[in-house]
Amino acid sequence: MAQSLIPFPSTNHPNVPISQRWIAFKVIHKSGGPSWAVVDASTYELHPAASAYLHYLLGSARSTNTIRAYAQRPAAFFTWLGSARLDWTDGVPVVSRFIRELAVSALSASEGTAEYREPRYRSGKTMNQYAAAITQFYMWAARSDLISEKTAAGFYETRIAYGFSGDRLLPGQVSKARAVRVKEVEEAPKLIDETAVESLLGTIANRRDRFLVALMLETGVRIGEALGLRTEDLHLLHDSRALKCASAGPHIHVRRRQNPNAALSKSSKPRTVPVTEAVCTLYYLYLKDRIDRLAHDPSPMVFVNLYSRAHAGEAVKYSNAVKMFYRTSGRAAGEPAHDKTHSGHPLETCRRAGPGRPGTARKPQRCLPTGVRARHRPGSPRRRRRRQVR
Numbered sequence: 001m002a003q004s005l006i007p008f009p010s011t012n013h014p015n016v017p018i019s020q021r022w023i024a025f026k027v028i029h030k031s032g033g034p035s036w037a038v039v040d041a042s043t044y045e046l047h048p049a050a051s052a053y054l055h056y057l058l059g060s061a062r063s064t065n066t067i068r069a070y071a072q073r074p075a076a077f078f079t080w081l082g083s084a085r086l087d088w089t090d091g092v093p094v095v096s097r098f099i100r101e102l103a104v105s106a107l108s109a110s111e112g113t114a115e116y117r118e119p120r121y122r123s124g125k126t127m128n129q130y131a132a133a134i135t136q137f138y139m140w141a142a143r144s145d146l147i148s149e150k151t152a153a154g155f156y157e158t159r160i161a162y163g164f165s166g167d168r169l170l171p172g173q174v175s176k177a178r179a180v181r182v183k184e185v186e187e188a189p190k191l192i193d194e195t196a197v198e199s200l201l202g203t204i205a206n207r208r209d210r211f212l213v214a215l216m217l218e219t220g221v222r223i224g225e226a227l228g229l230r231t232e233d234l235h236l237l238h239d240s241r242a243l244k245c246a247s248a249g250p251h252i253h254v255r256r257r258q259n260p261n262a263a264l265s266k267s268s269k270p271r272t273v274p275v276t277e278a279v280c281t282l283y284y285l286y287l288k289d290r291i292d293r294l295a296h297d298p299s300p301m302v303f304v305n306l307y308s309r310a311h312a313g314e315a316v317k318y319s320n321a322v323k324m325f326y327r328t329s330g331r332a333a334g335e336p337a338h339d340k341t342h343s344g345h346p347l348e349t350c351r352r353a354g355p356g357r358p359g360t361a362r363k364p365q366r367c368l369p370t371g372v373r374a375r376h377r378p379g380s381p382r383r384r385r386r387r388q389v390r
């Protein structure tokens with residue numbers, strides 16, 4: 001049998017606990033905000049290193065969803081380590097072996113289906129997300145003196161690309177690449193056409209949610225950015241100079257700040273995104289509902305609860321928005337907008353559909369049923385890739 005050239009780490013470390021199952025666990029931090037920890041599935045004992053890392057992420061103002069992802073992936077890694085009887089401080093050989101095993105282990109089939117289904121495997125993109133999260137954890141571990149500099153250095157390869165001019169060697173460009181990575185098959189982003197948008201908006205029960213979906217579709221803002229909007233961020237007139245803003249045309253400002261509904265803008269850089277008149281119209285319709293339904297309305301937030309008496313006037317939470325997307329996707333089953341093939345998350349398609357995030361085209365895409373034809377912006381392959389990665 002051919003021998004592997006990759007040195008496999010030794011499997012008989014003395015102080016390795018056997019087969020503990022670690023899970024990502026939602027916790028309420030002392031400061032009051034939600035966060036995540038990695039705990040033992042049966043005893044709820046904290047994983048010291050992983051939980052310290054998540055604590056560090058919370059301190060560096062990462063969004064709760066980012067922290068959740070950075071809890072789930074190391075949790076899977078530490079669970080695997082126990083059953084493989086390996087020590088995480090060995091670094092790259094252990095991580096690359098984990099990623100390789102992850103690639104060949106099939107995803108568990110959904111419960112309750114008796115018929116035979118082809119086994120499904122994680123995509124290259126998902127495995128790179130695992131590799132990236134675990135690499136970041138190791139970088140933190142090196143800064144915290146939990147692993148040696150040498151072990152940490154193994155996680156990045158330095159590449160020097162030289163150029164030639166005639167017979168002269170030009171100075172090389174130095175770049176760093178992650179050592180543990182997987183080849184990805186690039187898929188074109190799924191586009192949503194005018195008819196699908198029309199029927200999607202038609203299935204949404206109320207004006208507030210219709211405005212939310214239209215805003216996300218037209219501007220490409222993330223759900224956290226949309227739910228974190230305040231009325232002062234909406235400059236929907238053609239001229240906003242009276243509001244001391246020089247940006248021309250109707251637009252919104254996306255800013256990162258602390259919000260009562262814990263919505264967080266992923267990017268810390270503020271930006272403006274132009275909006276179409278259709279979005280403005282939908283906002284005014286929602287505003288009318290808001291004035292009609294709320295007698296007392298001191299909230300500065302754009303998206304507030306109007307339709308439940310108990311929480312009327314409070315900022316809409318992420319979990320409620322997700323429920324709305326699932327409800328809508330149930331009603332409009334079969335539409336491409338609700339295709340759950342990617343991550344199973346209906347927000348994903350909305351988020352990917354429009355321009356307007358940093359590094360992408362800033363012109364609003366007219367895809368609402370206003371009689372204006374959708375403008376095709378295929379973008380360069382590189383731009384498309386960037387949009388997908390974000």
Ligand SMILES: [Zn+2]
Nearest residue numbers: 235240245247
């Ligand atoms: Zn403005």
